[in-house]
Amino acid sequence: MRRRQQGMTFIGLLFILAMAGVIVYAGIRLTPVYLNYLKVARSMDSTATEMKSDNPDPGAIRNSLDKHWEIDMIDSPKVKEIEIVKDEGVVTMHVAYDDTVPYIANVSLSVHFDKTVKVQ
Numbered sequence: 001m002r003r004r005q006q007g008m009t010f011i012g013l014l015f016i017l018a019m020a021g022v023i024v025y026a027g028i029r030l031t032p033v034y035l036n037y038l039k040v041a042r043s044m045d046s047t048a049t050e051m052k053s054d055n056p057d058p059g060a061i062r063n064s065l066d067k068h069w070e071i072d073m074i075d076s077p078k079v080k081e082i083e084i085v086k087d088e089g090v091v092t093m094h095v096a097y098d099d100t101v102p103y104i105a106n107v108s109l110s111v112h113f114d115k116t117v118k119v120q
Contacts, residue, residue, distance in 0.1 A: 030109060033099045036074060037113045043068035044082075044093050048119045056091050056119050058084040065093070091119040 008016075047064045066079045077097040085092050096114045103109045 026103065026109060029101050029103055030111065033101055033111055036076065036099070037115075039072045039074050040077070040095065040113070041115050043072055043074070044095070044115060044117045048093065048117045051091075051119050055089070058086055058091065061091065061093065061119065093117045093119065 043065060047061060047068060050064055051061050061084055062079060062082070065082060068074075069079050076099060077095055081095060081097065083094045085094070094114075094116045096112070098110055098112050100108050100110045
């Protein structure tokens with residue numbers, strides 16, 4: 001009588017490891033991009049906390065953001081790309097940008113970030 005073979009073959013194991021390797025490599029390539037976004041979000045939140053007042057000035061907000069950008073060494077996006085809008089006593093900071101990272105050969109990974117913070 002023939003027994004049924006159970007388990008995974010070596011080729012199957014190599015295929016699973018290759019797929020896991022592709023995913024892990026993408027994560028490694030995207031980690032700095034997400035860390036940069038976290039710095040941007042943290043600096044916008046801390047600027048909003050610092051500028052809490054009855055009438056925050058957009059120029060002072062931009063200067064505070066510029067100082068945070070220098071301290072955290074944020075290269076992308078530039079401080080000038082932050083939209084600061086004052087509408088009926090509420091000031092909002094908004095940034096939307098794309099970041100692209102080379103992946104393998106001519107394949108790149110692109111990520112879109114969008115963050116809005118209200119200064120009250």
